[in-house]
Amino acid sequence: MSMIADFYGGKSILITGATGFLGKVLMEKLFRTSPDLRVIYILVRPKAGQTLQQRVFQILNSKLFEKVKEVCPNVHEKIRAISADLNQNDFAISMQDMQELLSYTDIIFHCAATVRFDDHLRHAVQLNVTATQQLLLMASQMPNLKAFIHISTAFSNCNLKHIDEVIYPCPVEPKKIIDSMEWLDDAIIDEITPKLIGDRPNTYTYTKALGEMVVQQESGKLNLAIIRPSIVGATWQEPFPGWVDNVNGPTGLIVAAGKGFLRSIRATPMAVADLIPADIVVNLTLAVGWYTAVHRPKSTLIYHCTSGNLNPCNWGKMGIQVLATFEKIPLERAFRRPKADFTTSNVTTQYWNAVSHRAPAIIYDFYLRLTGRKPRMTKLMNRLLRTLSMLEYFINRSWEWSTYNTEMLMSKLSPEDQRVFNFDVRQLNWLEYIENYVLGVKKYLLKEDMAGIPEAKQHLKRLRNIHYLFNTALFLIAWRLLIARSQVARNVWFFIVSFCYKFLSYFRASSTLKV
Ligand SMILES: CCCCCCCCCCCCCCCCCCCCCCCCCCCCCC(=O)SCCNC(=O)CCNC(=O)[C@H](O)C(C)(C)COP(=O)(O)OP(=O)(O)OC[C@H]1O[C@@H](n2cnc3c(N)ncnc32)[C@H](O)[C@@H]1OP(=O)(O)O
Ligand SMILES: NC(=O)C1=CN([C@@H]2O[C@H](COP(=O)(O)OP(=O)(O)OC[C@H]3O[C@@H](n4cnc5c(N)ncnc54)[C@H](OP(=O)(O)O)[C@@H]3O)[C@@H](O)[C@H]2O)C=CC1
Numbered sequence: 456m457s458m459i460a461d462f463y464g465g466k467s468i469l470i471t472g473a474t475g476f477l478g479k480v481l482m483e484k485l486f487r488t489s490p491d492l493r494v495i496y497i498l499v500r501p502k503a504g505q506t507l508q509q510r511v512f513q514i515l516n517s518k519l520f521e522k523v524k525e526v527c528p529n530v531h532e533k534i535r536a537i538s539a540d541l542n543q544n545d546f547a548i549s550m551q552d553m554q555e556l557l558s559y560t561d562i563i564f565h566c567a568a569t570v571r572f573d574d575h576l577r578h579a580v581q582l583n584v585t586a587t588q589q590l591l592l593m594a595s596q597m598p599n600l601k602a603f604i605h606i607s608t609a610f611s612n613c614n615l616k617h618i619d620e621v622i623y624p625c626p627v628e629p630k631k632i633i634d635s636m637e638w639l640d641d642a643i644i645d646e647i648t649p650k651l652i653g654d655r656p657n658t659y660t661y662t663k664a665l666g667e668m669v670v671q672q673e674s675g676k677l678n679l680a681i682i683r684p685s686i687v688g689a690t691w692q693e694p695f696p697g698w699v700d701n702v703n704g705p706t707g708l709i710v711a712a713g714k715g716f717l718r719s720i721r722a723t724p725m726a727v728a729d730l731i732p733a734d735i736v737v738n739l740t741l742a743v744g745w746y747t748a749v750h751r752p753k754s755t756l757i758y759h760c761t762s763g764n765l766n767p768c769n770w771g772k773m774g775i776q777v778l779a780t781f782e783k784i785p786l787e788r789a790f791r792r793p794k795a796d797f798t799t800s801n802v803t804t805q806y807w808n809a810v811s812h813r814a815p816a817i818i819y820d821f822y823l824r825l826t827g828r829k830p831r832m833t834k835l836m837n838r839l840l841r842t843l844s845m846l847e848y849f850i851n852r853s854w855e856w857s858t859y860n861t862e863m864l865m866s867k868l869s870p871e872d873q874r875v876f877n878f879d880v881r882q883l884n885w886l887e888y889i890e891n892y893v894l895g896v897k898k899y900l901l902k903e904d905m906a907g908i909p910e911a912k913q914h915l916k917r918l919r920n921i922h923y924l925f926n927t928a929l930f931l932i933a934w935r936l937l938i939a940r941s942q943v944a945r946n947v948w949f950f951i952v953s954f955c956y957k958f959l960s961y962f963r964a965s966s967t968l969k970v
Contacts, residue, residue: 456871457488457869457871457872457875457876458745458868458869458871458872459488459741459742459745459868459872459875459876460488460489460875461489462489462744462745462748462749463485463488463489463492463562463741463744463745464489464491464492465491465492465493466489466492466493466561466562467492467493467494467495467496467559467560467561467562467599468485468492468494468495468496468560468561468562468563468564469495469496469497469498469556469560469562469563469564470482470495470496470497470498470563470564470566471497471498471541471563471564471565471566471567471586471590472565472566472567472568472606473495473497473498473499473514473566474497474499474502474510474514475566475567475701476687476699476700476701476703476733477566477606477684477687477733477736477737478497478564478566478567479514479517479519479700480519480690480698480733480734480736480737481564481566481737481740481741482495482497482514482534483519483520483522483523483694484693484694484734484737484738484741485741486520486523486526486527486530486533487522487523487526487527487694488741488875488876490526490527490530492533493533493559494533494534494535494559495533495534495535496535496537496555496556496560497511497534497535497536497537498537498539498541498546498548498567499511499536499537499538499539500538500539500540500541501538507536507538508536510536511534511536515530515531515534517700518698518899519694519698519700521694522694522695523694537552537556538552539552541567541581541582541586541589541590542578542581542582542586545589546586546589546590553593556593556597557593557596557597557598558597558598558599559599560594560597560599560600561599561600561601561748562600562601562602562603562604562744562748563590563594563600563602563603563604564604564606564740564744565587565590565603565604565605565606566606567582567586568582568583568606568663568666569582569583569659569662570659570703571659572656572657572658572659572845573657573658573845574658574659575641575644575645575658576636576644576645576648576651576652576658576661576662577636577641577644579658579659579661579662580632580633580636580662580665581636582662583659583662583663583665583666584629584632584633584662584665584666584669585633585636587605587666587669587670588629588633588669588673591603591669591670591673591674591675591677592673594677595673595675595676595677600677600678601678601747601748602678602679602680602744602747602748603677603678603679603680604679604680604681604682604740604743604744604747605666605667605670605679605680605681605682606681606682606684606740607663607666607667607681607682607683608659608660608663608683608684608685609683609684609685609729609759609760609761609854609856610660610663610685610849610854611660611663611664611666611667611683612664613655613656613660613848613849613852613854614653614654614655615854616854616855617854617855617857618759618854618855618856618857619857620683620756620757620758620759620857620858620859620860620861621757622667622668622671622681622755622757623664624668625661625664625665625668626653627651628668629665629666629668629669629672630672632651632665656848656849657845657848667681667757670755671755674755678747678748678751678752679747679755680743680744680746680747680752680755680756680757680758681755681756681757681758682736682739682740682743682757682758682760683757683758683759683760683761683856684731684736684760684761685729685730685731685759685760685761685762685763685856686704686705686728686729686730686731686849687704687730687731687732687733687736688704688705688706688730688731688732688733688888688892689706689732689733689891689892689895689896690732690733690734690895691732691734691735691883691888691891692732692734692877693734693738696888696891696894696895697891697892697893697894697895697896697898697899698733698895698899699733699892699895699896699899699900700899700900701900702900704846705730705773706896706900707842708720708842708843708846709777709892709893709896710786710896710900710901711839712774712777712778712781712793712795713777713781713785713786713789713793713893713896713897714786714788714789714790714793715789715790715791715792715793715794715918716790716791716812716835716836716839717795717812717839717843718791718794718795718796718807718811718812719795719796719797719798719804719807719808719811719812720774720795720796720797720798720843720850721797721798721799721801721804721843721847721850721851722770722774722797722798722799722847722850722851723770723797723799723850723851723852724769724770724771724774724797725769725770725771726769726770726850726851726852726853727763727767727768727769727853727854728768728769728770728772728773728850729761729762729763729854729856730762730768730773731760731761731762731880732883732888735760735877735878735880735883736760736878738876738877738878739758739760739861739864739876739878741876742864742868742872742876742878743756743758743864746864746867750867756860757860758858758860758861758864759856759857759858759860759861760861760878761856761858761880762880762883763853763854763855763856764855764856764857764858765858765879765880765881766880766881766883766885768885770797770850771797772885772886773885773889774795774797776885776886776889776890777889777893778793778794778795780889780890780893780894781793781893784893784894784897784905784908785908785911785912785914785915786897786901786903786911787901787903787907787910787911787914788911788914789911789914789915789918790815790819790832791815791918791922792915792918792919792922808840812836812839812840813833813836815832816832816833816835816836817832817833819832820832820833861878865878865879934948
């Protein structure tokens with residue numbers, strides 16, 4: 456019997472960010488392992504022309520929830536979507552809904568955040584700091600609350616090289632930042648942003664660090680814990696391998712490499728690629744929820760959910776495996792063949808960006824124009840280059856995260872819980888994981904049919920022939936131009952032609968003699 460699954464039985468659980476990548480995997484696991492839970496409240500905003508109900512319906516009817524429906528057929532009744540916008544005062548939750556949340560919630564998992572690296576500081580503070588503060592305030596009014604689990608990121612202190620499971624204070628107090636965002640105008644915020652974020656690369660990591668400080672400062676009598684995952688990737692095992700549904704982090708680059716847009720990337724092949732599968736993060740999160748509620752540690756514990764110190768893999772190995780998988784299982788309608796390389800210097804990066812990214816995009820757009828279609832490749836390529844520049848910080852450095860609390864928790868679990876809520880990253884085989892990740896990108900994110908693989912391979916062969924033809928034509932044109940302009944080139948050309956002629960004549964003569 457799993458103690459953790461048993462613990463969540465009959466409980467009312469509040470999840471923020473349940474419509475996000477991690478939130479969905481968390482909900483799925485909760486329903487699958489504790490189908491007798493009372494209710495999961497999710498704070499959802501209407502979005503992209505969809506009502507709340509439509510959003511929930513879409514999630515529950517996705518492939519991710521297929522297994523849940525077998526063990527928990529009444530899952531629709533156990534999920535209660537509450538209209539909320541975390542950017543608004545009191546989250547714009549109705550009085551009635553608020554009353555229900557305050558009265559019944561047993562556990563909170565706070566996953567919602569803006570994960571955009573380039574978000575305006577005002578917005579990032581609003582969601583990653585102020586909303587966390589408000590949620591803690593709400594939590595303090597919940598008589599039945601047993602644990603509040605805050606999802607942060609292992610990169611909240613990426614300005615340090617070695618990171619312990621402690622909160623590192625930022626120079627300016629979060630409360631001062633929250634206050635100042637209320638009265639400073641955008642132009643001034645833009646001006647002070649670089650000074651505030653200091654040696655962090657973006658507003659995301661900075662505001663996540665502030666969010667942790669808020670959790671510590673507002674803890675009061677609450678049972679709190681913070682989880683810091685590193686780069687969350689597709690699922691490893693549960694509910695099935697390779698599930699992913701957004702382009703954040705490495706996923707977008709895997710798509711770009713598979714479609715042949717990404718040909719070169721400024722990365723350090725030997726740098727540790729601290730990826731962590733989403734199901735490992737979720738298993739740890741649920742184990743932490745149980746431990747925090749039942750064992751009530753005296754202080755707020757921080758858990759690193761990282762792979763680097765227990766089972767390291769580097770970007771070079773991952774990149775090679777990504778490309779090897781695309782050899783066997785290519786994506787459909789690729790722009791070019793999947794063939795990418797790492798560069799390490801700025802100069803070579805600029806060179807390959809011009810030759811391998813911008814030039815083919817310009818040529819393709821020219822072709823689109825000629826055939827009466829709207830050019831789009833240059834725009835797409837510029838976006839990719841912008842994304843690459845944002846991610847570069849993370850693929851050219853290595854960090855060390857200590858994992859004492861995470862390992863301590865593992866030792867507290869029963870053998871059954873260690874199996875059902877497995878977060879032991881040492882058991883993960885990277886090559887197998889990456890292959891399933893790439894397959895998952897094809898199947899679940901791009902929704903490509905496996906039956907289309909032969910056609911995709913044919914398409915790549917055609918691209919290879921076009922590539923050879925193009926290079927030969929380019930060479931002949933360049934050579935023709937050179938011959939027209941240079942006596943030396945003409946002499947070399949004359950020498951090569953006469954050499955070939957003599958060579959052929961010699962062979963013809965010797966074969967005639969043999970006869
Ligand atoms: C030893 C020998 C070596 C030899 C080697 C040889 C082999 C060579 C192999 C080459 C490579 C092979 C494949 C590569 C595989 C592995 C390498 C992967 C490296 C990955 C590094 C990831 C690092 C992540 C670090 C994360 C740290 C923190 C983690 C967290 O806590 S939070 C989660 C992370 N958050 C994000 O990822 C958000 C990032 N996104 C943004 O901030 C923004 O979207 C943006 C990038 C700034 C772009 O903003 P815009 O306003 O310009 O655009 P918008 O958001 O509207 O999107 C526009 C379109 O772009 C698409 N898109 C968005 N994000 C990505 C993305 N990450 N990748 C690709 N595309 C993306 C988006 O979908 C839009 O498209 P549209 O809908 O079609 O318009
Ligand atoms: N993905 C990763 O690599 C990592 C993620 N993390 C952390 O994990 C958590 C979850 O990340 P992930 O699932 O990847 O992120 P997603 O971007 O996939 O999900 C973010 C969630 O927050 C919700 N949200 C955003 N703004 C609001 C708002 N104003 N009101 C209500 N809800 C809102 C989104 O709702 P909507 O669907 O309406 O947009 C969505 O459900 C975050 O705290 C993140 O910092 C940490 C390390 C790595």
